[in-house]
Amino acid sequence: MRITCPYCGARSSHEFAYLGDAAPTRPDPADPEAPDAFNAYVYERDNVAGVMDELWYHSGGCRRWLTVTRDTRTHAITAVRFTTMRFTGTEAAE
């Protein structure tokens, strides 16, 4: 599996560290529902069988966080972009 880093080009997945599903976002700790929201954020996953956005870190290259769109059934990668600011419910991409 090769990941085309927007900065470094196509590289072996060996150069990258994997965090997982990009969907969970850190809840607001001041929210009254925060304990449930944090439980879901830290532990519960959709565990998608299909196309999924996920976070990879190019530790052996440019050391940028990437959002990779990949099919978990085939390993086919369809999009890679830099991950930037991540707040609750939003993600800004460069």
Place this chain on the structure above:
Amino acid sequence: MSRYSVFSLIANALNGQKGWTPAWRDAVPKPSYDVIIVGGGGHGLATAYYLAKEHGIRNVAVLEKGHIGSGNAGRNTTIIRSNYLLPGNEPFYEWSMKLWEGLEQDLNYNAMVSQRGIINLYHSDGQRDAYARRGNAMRLAGADSELLDREQVKALCPFLDFDNSRFPIKGGLMQARAGTARHDAVVWGYARAADRLGVDIVQNCEVTGFIREGDAVVGVETNRGPIRAGKVGLAVAGSTSRLTKHLGLRLPIESHVLQAFVSEGLKPLVPGVITFGMGHFYVSQSDKGGLVFGGDIDGYNSYAQRGNLPVVEDVAEGGMALMPLIGRLRMLRSWGGLVDMSMDGSPIIDVGPLPGLFLNTAWNYGGFKATPASGWCFAWTIAKEEAHRFNAAFRLDRFRTGHVIDEKGVGAQPNLH
């Protein structure tokens, strides 16, 4: 179906092997059962067997989307052991070890259980101390353990690279009662024994949804029609999330790919199971002579049942550091399995979380050794609607309450367990 014995062997040898009958019926699903177990792997079949044998619940079906044992039960590296550290885990795995020891007599089936021992190598003083602690924890739970020094390991495994300049071998923690079993025979043995007690084993029957009454689960939809049940137990490993999605449940598991490898056949070389302490590599030798070995999971979510080359390289490097002779061998086959990695690296056997539903999942990369106890405890949990003390810690809500069982201490990151 007759009982296997030396007399049936002789009788069939004399009549040209014409007397053998199929080991289990190819059942057609009935409209309803007391209990449906989804998943015809080792865990599902063992659950059905113990439901019938221990709890007298014989109106049971095991539904399997392909043929039985075609998932992880047929893809693992066949190691059985009970060398865990934490109190939530070790009594369960030791109970599994005890069930392995009586399995073949119980099932009347040769599962080729071979207690050839496991040695976890240590390479430093600190690692020796950690293994001494683990060995003591094992003994507290009734398991056996022995701390070997370098010379004792050398007597058993002279081919290891003891004087490796980076990772010299200083000794190992041995569990002599650990070993290997024939993975397919375990599946077939449980299937035959469950079938003899009246369990329907339904192959090529894929569960596509659930029948609900309010919150409760009262049956399953399948490609062979709806089947109702008093209770539904899921034992589908890496496919769990795909099924629970139909119920609106999100679980603390991720599906990953774990690769395994086998070399060409050799004369007897590796006496038991050996694990490298300075990288993730473990090896044993099958009765056919091939070295069976593996290492880390690939580390990314996957349903593909095949992995990538970086892990092949990593496993090969671990093998070379441990036993350089492996470099002269040809690798015959490699394959991948779909493993259900949990957020703390430990399993879930629990009631619920919906009425009528029972969960058996999160076996990470170590489900094979757990097969007997997993089935035994899941059967207990389904029959009595409460956990046995052996699986009392394997609760689904332990993540919410903070009672995680994290053997490796790496936190909620499934690809690090």
